Amino acid sequence: MENEIKNQEATAAPQQAETTPQAETSTPEQGIKKINIEKFSPRMLMELDACTRCGECSNWCPAYDQDSREPLNPRGRARLFKDIISRQHGAFSADSFLGKLCGKKPVTEDEMKAFAKDLYACSTCMQCHFVCPVAIDTVELWERIRETIVDIDCGPLDSQKDLVLKTKNYDNPWGQPRSSRARWGKLAKKKKRIKDEPKDISKSKSEVLYFVGCTASYDNNVEEVGINTTNILDAAGIDFGILGNKEKCCGSVLLRMGDRPSFEKLCKENIEQFNDLGIKTLVTSCAGCMKTIREDYAKIGKLNFEVKHTSEYIVDLIKQKKLVPNTPVNLTVTYHDPCHLGRHSGVFDAPRELLSLIPGVKLIEMERNRENSRCCGAGGGLKSGYPDMQNKISQKRVADAILTGATELVSACPFCYQGLQIGIQAMNAPIKMRDITELVCMGLGIEAGGGSKDEGGEAESV
Ligand code: SF4
Numbered sequence: 001m002e003n004e005i006k007n008q009e010a011t012a013a014p015q016q017a018e019t020t021p022q023a024e025t026s027t028p029e030q031g032i033k034k035i036n037i038e039k040f041s042p043r044m045l046m047e048l049d050a051c052t053r054c055g056e057c058s059n060w061c062p063a064y065d066q067d068s069r070e071p072l073n074p075r076g077r078a079r080l081f082k083d084i085i086s087r088q089h090g091a092f093s094a095d096s097f098l099g100k101l102c103g104k105k106p107v108t109e110d111e112m113k114a115f116a117k118d119l120y121a122c123s124t125c126m127q128c129h130f131v132c133p134v135a136i137d138t139v140e141l142w143e144r145i146r147e148t149i150v151d152i153d154c155g156p157l158d159s160q161k162d163l164v165l166k167t168k169n170y171d172n173p174w175g176q177p178r179s180s181r182a183r184w185g186k187l188a189k190k191k192k193r194i195k196d197e198p199k200d201i202s203k204s205k206s207e208v209l210y211f212v213g214c215t216a217s218y219d220n221n222v223e224e225v226g227i228n229t230t231n232i233l234d235a236a237g238i239d240f241g242i243l244g245n246k247e248k249c250c251g252s253v254l255l256r257m258g259d260r261p262s263f264e265k266l267c268k269e270n271i272e273q274f275n276d277l278g279i280k281t282l283v284t285s286c287a288g289c290m291k292t293i294r295e296d297y298a299k300i301g302k303l304n305f306e307v308k309h310t311s312e313y314i315v316d317l318i319k320q321k322k323l324v325p326n327t328p329v330n331l332t333v334t335y336h337d338p339c340h341l342g343r344h345s346g347v348f349d350a351p352r353e354l355l356s357l358i359p360g361v362k363l364i365e366m367e368r369n370r371e372n373s374r375c376c377g378a379g380g381g382l383k384s385g386y387p388d389m390q391n392k393i394s395q396k397r398v399a400d401a402i403l404t405g406a407t408e409l410v411s412a413c414p415f416c417y418q419g420l421q422i423g424i425q426a427m428n429a430p431i432k433m434r435d436i437t438e439l440v441c442m443g444l445g446i447e448a449g450g451g452s453k454d455e456g457g458e459a460e461s462v
């Protein structure tokens, strides 16, 4: 393995890794197509080798917690993948003289498909990275492995392929028409839930773009997030706009499922559209959109604006005295850190600070919080690929919340809202799901919607 890594270091660089050709074809006796290891940087290959098999990740992985088979264990996944590429590449590969001498067997199609199936039983929650004593960048590795698995037609799972296809065809993973993307605003205006529909920023310029995201736009169970955010920005007197029917998915689903070429295409289109608007700030309520636009887009193109999560943006508005929450909200709450907001983007403090600025709100932390927050199981394609597992993971998180004695479970992501609602309903749990914007509205004396309603709504979760 060390020799293979040295060879890789001489020929591959991280930048090159993005543009390398597709997987090599193979003959039947060689087994399935080869994984294209040129897609992995030398550091990634070294990380595969650096795993000490200590097993700390096994104690924390929410998927392995539900299905304790070694291929679902981060440690096991790294070991299996290392075995696959060593049998396909290098001096001891199955088709080499030395490999044959040592009795190495080609990787079969069934073997590769079984590996891929387990690879997608992961919410990309990043917990394994945070507990790994050698700090292996596990999720970057899992996502890059998914890309190479897609290249050899072994991934993603069928239910996940549907999301990818819909995102490419409809600009949203739910397959909803583009023309109904801004319907939530029209309905809210009709029901007098908002004063005015948010303006179309492509027609009338603003410095602030509210990027609503697919989930809050289409799922009527979480449309409150858009309604609340609109009311909060209006109350602060912010001149903002939305893209409405011209808003496209951030592409997170494409990236997490391993379809990097489609992600890059969408990402470049979105960056061009955002930059052309001349905005200074893009605000989003969704942890997945936030991570994708702020972290992943920035690796592909230059963003001429800052990206903020609504919790960060609203805290700033309160500090600038543009918002004054002075209506007591006498609720005992606990806060769930969305993985893509917390561990992935480092935003742990803003939502907590925001809760502390709402009079009457009492926050009780769950035992697992911040970097060690237990995932709700909704991300990374886990919910669409393994809904039963997601349901059970969600129930565990809801049980964490109930143990605090809080009556409200607060999060800051429409996706977590959906994901945790499933656990609440499965357990018939005595706790209400709330998006953080609901509590802000209550603190501002604005009628807020929300609380757990029906599961699912119009759209299912990625
Ligand atoms: S990212 Fe989360 S779900 Fe995936 S292997 Fe790591 S701990 Fe498990």
Ligand code: SF4
Pocket: 050, 051, 052, 053, 054, 055, 056, 057, 058, 074, 075, 078, 131, 132, 133, 134, 135, 136
């Ligand atoms: S915690 Fe890190 S080093 Fe330990 S088994 Fe897991 S991936 Fe390997």
